Amino acid sequence: MQPITPxxxxxxxxxxxxxxxxxxxxxxxxxxxxxRRLSRTPSDAEDATQEIFLDIWxxxxxxxxxxGSDKVFIAMIARRRLIDRLRKTTAExxxxxxxxxxxxxxxxxxxxSETSVEAEQAARALQELRPEQxxxxxxxxxxxxxxxxxxxxxxxPLGTVKSxxxxxxxxxxxxxxxxxxxxxxxx
Amino acid sequence: MSETGPQNLPDEALLDLLIKQATEGLSAAExxxxxxxxxxxxSAYLRDFERAAAAVSLAGTPGEELPSALRxxxxxxxxxxxxxxxxxxxxxxxxxxxxxxxxxxxxxQAWGWLAAAACLVLALFGWLRTPEVVSxxxxxxxxLPPVSVAPPPKIEPTPSEERQALxxxxxxxxxxxxxxxxxxxxxxxxxxxxDPQTQKGFAHFAGLATNDPKVxxxxxxxxxxxxxxxxPVDGGVFDVPANSPEVVIPIHxxxxxxxxxxxxxxxxxxxxxxxxxLGHVVALGTAG
Numbered sequence: 155m156q157p158i159t160p161x162x163x164x165x166x167x168x169x170x171x172x173x174x175x176x177x178x179x180x181x182x183x184x185x186x187x188x189x190r191r192l193s194r195t196p197s198d199a200e201d202a203t204q205e206i207f208l209d210i211w212x213x214x215x216x217x218x219x220x221x222g223s224d225k226v227f228i229a230m231i232a233r234r235r236l237i238d239r240l241r242k243t244t245a246e247x248x249x250x251x252x253x254x255x256x257x258x259x260x261x262x263x264x265x266x267s268e269t270s271v272e273a274e275q276a277a278r279a280l281q282e283l284r285p286e287q288x289x290x291x292x293x294x295x296x297x298x299x300x301x302x303x304x305x306x307x308x309x310x311p312l313g314t315v316k317s318x319x320x321x322x323x324x325x326x327x328x329x330x331x332x333x334x335x336x337x338x339x340x341x
Numbered sequence: 342m343s344e345t346g347p348q349n350l351p352d353e354a355l356l357d358l359l360i361k362q363a364t365e366g367l368s369a370a371e372x373x374x375x376x377x378x379x380x381x382x383x384s385a386y387l388r389d390f391e392r393a394a395a396a397v398s399l400a401g402t403p404g405e406e407l408p409s410a411l412r413x414x415x416x417x418x419x420x421x422x423x424x425x426x427x428x429x430x431x432x433x434x435x436x437x438x439x440x441x442x443x444x445x446x447x448x449x450q451a452w453g454w455l456a457a458a459a460c461l462v463l464a465l466f467g468w469l470r471t472p473e474v475v476s477x478x479x480x481x482x483x484x485l486p487p488v489s490v491a492p493p494p495k496i497e498p499t500p501s502e503e504r505q506a507l508x509x510x511x512x513x514x515x516x517x518x519x520x521x522x523x524x525x526x527x528x529x530x531x532x533x534x535x536d537p538q539t540q541k542g543f544a545h546f547a548g549l550a551t552n553d554p555k556v557x558x559x560x561x562x563x564x565x566x567x568x569x570x571x572x573p574v575d576g577g578v579f580d581v582p583a584n585s586p587e588v589v590i591p592i593h594x595x596x597x598x599x600x601x602x603x604x605x606x607x608x609x610x611x612x613x614x615x616x617x618x619l620g621h622v623v624a625l626g627t628a629g
Contacts, residue, residue, distance in 0.1 A: 295398055323360055
């Protein structure tokens, strides 16, 4: 997993000006895509994208390729920012299916490795879930619906939604072979 | 593969709080509750779940091109960032180590959607009446509005122009939709053109009844032959304003369409639904 050449994030951390702009090229599509799905309006998505990039540039020094891929690092930062913004705004759900959701792709196992090893692992874990479990994860993680909103939309008890989300994420976590102490499980 | 089983996990209540924090954030009361319970192990689990949620997001989020105006804003922002004293790191990213695993084979799936879609088509076609002409619609844009900052004047093609261009392509999928006997569909002619490569498409309607967006909206659905037939993919909601003879609707599939097999339009509550009961279908057509 250790890259031979320093990643854009590592180069930002080293203070290379060109890397800051390269970061836009390399991760702009991913961040924009996440922001569109987890923002309430297109304008929110644009503002969020700018905030996320600032977070990334400022946090680049925290990136450790031995602990995970650059894209997961980016996605974690983006999701934190987007969740924070969602919680600070009104109770309306994110843009979701209403207007702006564009393509949301569950990668086919075997194809997600181009994105990251972790995405490939997640895709394989998702394949093992029952459709209704997968749908709960999809609505929560990709469409930004709260568990209560998922329960309402699917006509499902909130406890069931919680259970599906819990089991689903635990399954993904198992496929990612991580444990709470950060110790690798044996593959 | 060895697995870290649930027996190693914190109790269910704590898990639920951690997962909620990782997926949607906590209320102040929930955060206080977690703070009381929190410890190093819980923090590590939180990072695990954040990481798992991020990986799922990656698996389900193909990149899409940044709008040019937003890119310009980001480049300006980068310039400002470079000109300023770097701020201290704001996020405490300490993701646990991960190693590639050798996952088991994916399950084969035989959905049998086609039979169901065909049954639905047959059922709906049985209702068909001779269309009556009803004038209405106007084009609805579902794309993001232009960003207002630093916009070099740029003429974007209209949905109608994009649809025409797509229709001219040999590799696009063209589907004629059949109207049902639903009152909203009387006299409707409709078609869809879909590009499997770019995952873009347009639906064109003439004569679809005007809707009140505060009450009901139209929603387009795509039946993907590789997916569960019970869950057609949401293609977006749209409105038909008064005094508009035609509408051209850009289709925004919320999932990648691997094999576009059928398209349907339903009437749903305002804002659309995630899963349609397909109880109020106004138009439907199968590909091929």
